[in-house]
Amino acid sequence: MQFGYSEDCLAHDPGSRHPESPDRLRAIRERLKRKHGVEYVEADPCDLETMAAVHDREYLEEVREFCENGGGNWDPDTTAVEATWDAARRSAGLACWAAKAALEGETGRKTPFSIGRPPGHHAVYDDAMGFCFVNNAAVAAQYALDHDDYDVDRVAILDWDVHHGNGTHDIFYDSDDVFFVSIHEQGLYPGSGDIDETGEGDGAGTTMNIPMPAGTDENGYLAAIDGPIAAAFTDFDPDLVLISAGFDAHQHDPISRIRLSTEAYALLSDRMRSLADDLDAALAFILEGGYGLDVLADSVALVHETFDGREPIEPDDDPSDKAIDTLEDVLDEHDLDVDVDSL
Incomplete structure (x- = not known):
């Protein structure tokens, strides 16, 4: 794979006791040294105009000023230092690079994966939270939609x-050109993402939430992709598929109770590669969370190996009854005709 990376992203340092530390990227880079075919690309920082396509401009200016004044605690979880603004711009720029590279035909062993930080998926239109200041995936999706050169009408x-x-x-709850799916642990921070939250206005039906019960393993996640996600994406027919790739659903991550193995991330990546191929859609990955350094690094490395030719090992077990119940509710909410017995 090609990994978007910048040393600037290491300068955002919220403190030695903070889980979202620069050591996350250092661990990934160290683990990837053992792999062949790894390429690194450094992209330009994102400009204010591009970020303001999905964020309130006054909010962005406030973050910049906050960092210029030395930073501090934006909220109890989200901490900035002087270098955070530049790191956030660089992280968003790397996400845009990933989308651009995918749309320009980079695939297979060249599939782009942005490993910028701080992460982005908790940042809302006009506020930072959950370690996130700029929503990298949202910026990248809108960037692709706004550039006529790429002829992108829909992003999943x-x-x-x-x-x-x-x-x-x-950000995309009322948009009809972005289909957003979140598969997450039920009841975990930030406590949102219920099944019946499916979009509104022009975006009615283009948001899918799959809150999995604690203890769910890869069988439940694979069933989610094979069932409601594949059906919804097929109906939506996107030109670009972005993966907000957090690795904190790993069974050894310190802050979750989902039970994914390292192998699960190879399986999930392979499933999404196949789905994107079936849809004739470009595919790119953007790093989100993952706080157990060893399992984060191992999981990212296994995603790389998957695109370098390694065949993932399919599990033998079936999804749990609780996971299937969740998927049935998702299918009903979105009126998707999928036989759950086949999952």
Whole structure:
């Protein structure tokens, strides 16, 4: 894969006890040293106009001023330093690079994966939260839609971070040109993302939330992709698929109770690659969460291996009854004709 990366993203340092530390990127880079075919690309920082397509301009100016004045605690979880504004611009720029590279035909072993930070999927239109200041995936999706050169009419986003991608959800909740799916742990921070939240206005039906019960493993996640996600994306027919790729649903991540294995991320990536191919859609990955350094690094490395030719190992078990119940409710809410017995 091609990994979008910048040293600027290391300068955002919310403190040694904060889980969203620069060591996340250092761990990924160290693990990828053992792999062949890894390429790194540094993209330009995102400009204010591009970010303001999905964020309130006054809010962005406030973040910039906050950082210029030395930063501090924006909220109890979200901390900035002087370098955070530049890191956030760079992270958003790397996400746009990933979308652009995918749309320009980079695929297979060249599939783009932006590993910028701070992450973005909790940042709403006019506020920062959950370690996030600028919504990287939302900026990248709108960037693709706004550039006539790419001839993009519709973008689909799958957020498989263990936390609900509330920021992306909110930004596109009334938009008909972005289909947003979040598969997350039920009841976990920020407590949003119910099944019956499906969009409004022009965006009615273009938001899908799949809140999985604690303890769900890869069988439930794969069933979600094979069932409601594949059906919804097929109906939507996107030109670009973005993966908000958090790795905190891993069974050894310190802040969640979903039970994905490292192999699960190879399986999820392979499923989404196949789905994007079936849809003739470009595909790009954008890093979100993941706070166990070893499992984060191992999981990202396995995604890379999947695009480098490794065949994922299919699980033998079936989805849990609780996971199937959730998927049945999602299918009913979106009026999708999928046989759950086949999942």
